[in-house]
Amino acid sequence: MKKLIPILLLSMVLFVAGCTKNTSTEEKVPSTIDSILKKKTLVIGTAPGYFPFEMKNTKGEFIGYDIDTAKAIGKALKVDVEFKQFGFDGLIPALGTGDIDMIIAGMTIRGDRALSVSFADPYFATGQVLMVPKSDSTTKSWEELDKPGKKIAVSLGTTGALLAKQLFKNATIADFEDFPAASMALVQGQADGVVYDEPGIRSYEGMNPDNVRGIYELISKENLGIAVRKNDLETVQWLNSFIASYKGSPAELDSFSKWFDNVDWMDDVEVE
Numbered sequence: 072m073k074k075l076i077p078i079l080l081l082s083m084v085l086f087v088a089g090c091t092k093n094t095s096t097e098e099k100v101p102s103t104i105d106s107i108l109k110k111k112t113l114v115i116g117t118a119p120g121y122f123p124f125e126m127k128n129t130k131g132e133f134i135g136y137d138i139d140t141a142k143a144i145g146k147a148l149k150v151d152v153e154f155k156q157f158g159f160d161g162l163i164p165a166l167g168t169g170d171i172d173m174i175i176a177g178m179t180i181r182g183d184r185a186l187s188v189s190f191a192d193p194y195f196a197t198g199q200v201l202m203v204p205k206s207d208s209t210t211k212s213w214e215e216l217d218k219p220g221k222k223i224a225v226s227l228g229t230t231g232a233l234l235a236k237q238l239f240k241n242a243t244i245a246d247f248e249d250f251p252a253a254s255m256a257l258v259q260g261q262a263d264g265v266v267y268d269e270p271g272i273r274s275y276e277g278m279n280p281d282n283v284r285g286i287y288e289l290i291s292k293e294n295l296g297i298a299v300r301k302n303d304l305e306t307v308q309w310l311n312s313f314i315a316s317y318k319g320s321p322a323e324l325d326s327f328s329k330w331f332d333n334v335d336w337m338d339d340v341e342v343e
Contacts, residue, residue: 100302103303104309107172111151112150112151113152113172114155114170114172115171115173116170116173117155117157117176118158118249120226121271123135123270123271124136124176124330129340131341134336137175140326141154155171159176160228162176163187163188166298167187173297174298178298179294181293189299191314193296194295194314195295197268197270197294198290199231200288201285202254202283204258204282205280205282208284210264213264216263217240218241218242221263222262222263223242224254225265225267231266232266234290253267257283273287277337278334278337297314
């Protein structure tokens, strides 16, 4: 019996060591940062139409606060930056198939999304608000539109869409491909309200002051994050370091001022 004890202990140690080795190997995810550096190109997935984060100008070029952020990442890595356009709900699948390296598209950090991607630290804080037609001079809150016969337009796959479907119990929720399409439905009388991120609605109202009115009491608060492949911890750690140094830097402050402190850029935006 005494001879068996050392043998059993040795077997247990070998078993545990083997399990640890296998688990570590299975959980390791190739680094996107390494891949970017090797190919010397960073491919960003984005969804133009979220003013002033990602848009296209009249020349077909990507512009906006998120676009500046992506270019700053490329500069820090000393690589070229390529942008690929998707519908918002197509971004996470594109990341999963390897079509893109990162998502920078005003994406709210949420638990359901974190089941499919990994988020870096927040780079921007925002919230959801309501937009109504300019002709509606009485509505002061989303609750006033939660009535049978009322229609709320949302952008498919966004936090605003999810929130609206949770909050509105009596009004009808109508999905549209993107924020501009939802807003156009509002302007054309096909909807009574739009739920979307505050910066986007402020920008849209600035472009269409005679047609829409924003109600800026926040319905919810959330943080925006850069998404990478699930469990790509090396890339998340690099992005966290980048965000910590970029936020509040001269480059970030110039970008923020350009896109949020005025609306001079609106004349250059491509409107579908």
